[in-house]
Amino acid sequence: xxxxxxxxxxxxxxxxxxxxxxxxxxxxxxxxxxxxxxxxxxxxxxxxxxxxxxxxxxxxxxxxxxxxxxxxxxxxxxxxxxxxxxxxxxxxxxxxxxxxxxxxxxxxxxxxxxxxxxxxxxxxxxxxxxxxxxxxxxxxxxxxxxxxxxxxxxxxxxxxxxxxxxxxxxxxxxxxxxx
Ligand code: 5GP
Numbered sequence: 001x002x003x004x005x006x007x008x009x010x011x012x013x014x015x016x017x018x019x020x021x022x023x024x025x026x027x028x029x030x031x032x033x034x035x036x037x038x039x040x041x042x043x044x045x046x047x048x049x050x051x052x053x054x055x056x057x058x059x060x061x062x063x064x065x066x067x068x069x070x071x072x073x074x075x076x077x078x079x080x081x082x083x084x085x086x087x088x089x090x091x092x093x094x095x096x097x098x099x100x101x102x103x104x105x106x107x108x109x110x111x112x113x114x115x116x117x118x119x120x121x122x123x124x125x126x127x128x129x130x131x132x133x134x135x136x137x138x139x140x141x142x143x144x145x146x147x148x149x150x151x152x153x154x155x156x157x158x159x160x161x162x163x164x165x166x167x168x169x170x171x172x173x174x175x176x177x178x179x
Contacts, residue, residue: 002167009158009168009175013150018132018160018173021149022051025130026058028147032128033097038062040098040124042090044114045069046169047103050161051132055101066090072110077156077164083113093122103161104133105148108141115143133157133174 033039039061043052045068056063069086098118105111111129118127131145138154158164159171168175 002165004164004167004177006168006171008177009171010178011173011175012152012155012157013160013174015172018149019054022054022132023058025147025149026055029055029099029128029130030059030061033061033126035061037097038064040064040066040093040096042098042100043067044100044102044110045087047161047163048101048132049169051103052101055130070110070114081107081109083110085113088117090122093118093124095123095125097126098122098124099128099130102129102131102145104135104157105129105131105143105145106135106138108139108143111143111145112141132160 039059041052041056041063043049043065056065068088068090071084071086072082100114100118102111111131115127115129118124128146130147132149134145134148134151135154136151155176156164157174157176158168159174161169162174163169
């Protein structure tokens with residue numbers, strides 16, 4: 001049984017703020033690439049599904065979408081440092097423009113794993129790490145996203161793709177459970 005109810009979730013970032021930020025980030029990304037070059041957007045499932053889907057809608061350009069799946073939290077609300085690569089199947093990205101799209105950067109371990117992997121295995125021409133949320137204060141690595149939407153405190157958040165025990169991903173806003 002789920003021990004939290006949607007009524008317990010306090011809104012942290014409302015839908016309209018998310019949407020205008022996503023448009024802003026898309027514009028920033030669009031301006032970074034020549035319009036005739038392919039941009040490979042890598043959606044890191046499952047958490048970045050909403051953010052990535054919205055982001056690509058606002059990028060005018062030759063966008064190609066790819067999906068990988070990683071799990072780091074399991075059913076916990078703290079990073080377990082136990083990263084599980086579930087599916088990393090990708091096409092040849094050698095010499096391509098690549099954007100890794102994440103929902104949130106917390107300890108930074110997932111980001112570091114992905115950036116190292118892409119640099120070593122795929123050798124892209126350009127590699128950008130984009131995250132909607134940035135929990136700067138929880139960082140355990142030196143890595144920072146190239147572009148991010150909102151800096152947040154070290155609290156567990158859910159909604160807009162981010163889950164609590166598999167629930168709340170469908171919400172159009174981001175919330176947290178007050179203690
Ligand atoms: P990191 O490796 O930076 O510690 O964590 C990255 C992953 O942990 C994210 O992609 C996300 O799946 C999960 N995560 C980190 N913080 C939160 C949070 O506050 N809420 C939820 N639902 N997931 C989180």
